[in-house]
Amino acid sequence: MRPAMAGFATISSERHLVLCVAATLAFATCSSSDAPATKVTTPTPTTSHDTSGDPVSSDDQSIMIHIAFSGDGFGTPDERQRVIDLEDKLRESIDRSKVGEFDGDGFGDGGADLFAYGPDAEALYAAVEPDIRHFGPSTGSYVLLVFGSDDDAPQRTIPLP
DSSP: OOOOBTTBSOOOSHHHHHHHHHHHHHHTTSOTTSOOOOOOOOOOGGGOBOTTSOBOOTTOEEEEEEEEOSSSSSOOHHHHHHHHHHHHHHHHHHHHHTSOEEEEEEEETTEEEEEEEESOHHHHHHHHHHHHHHHOOOTTOEEEEEESSSTTOOEEEEEOO
């Protein structure tokens, strides 16, 4: 059974929880009309290491795509259906590119969060960026790239559109 998290329909793994916490911390640094500020770190995906100096495992990097809705809740039926359609495209692009795996979503708090994991967050983003741009995300949407699984892993936030 998936644990419930306030503001989200469900969260399917510890990785989701870490990514949601990272996104919440990044989002808290800006006003409600702005995308999150970029954390000042310079990741090196091909040689990523955690704080212990051990190499990061092959699926320890991730992206979270936050799609902002027009209201504060779970979005309109049309907004939710558009996100579900986007998920199918993202899954296909990630599978075709062989850069990781699409791992699901969370809806609530005025948006949807879509999660993907793999060995290289930059490669994941490159695989899905055309789908995201074609989708036409609304103001307040962003992509959070996380370069490791630790709470203090380097991150980069890309505002959308």
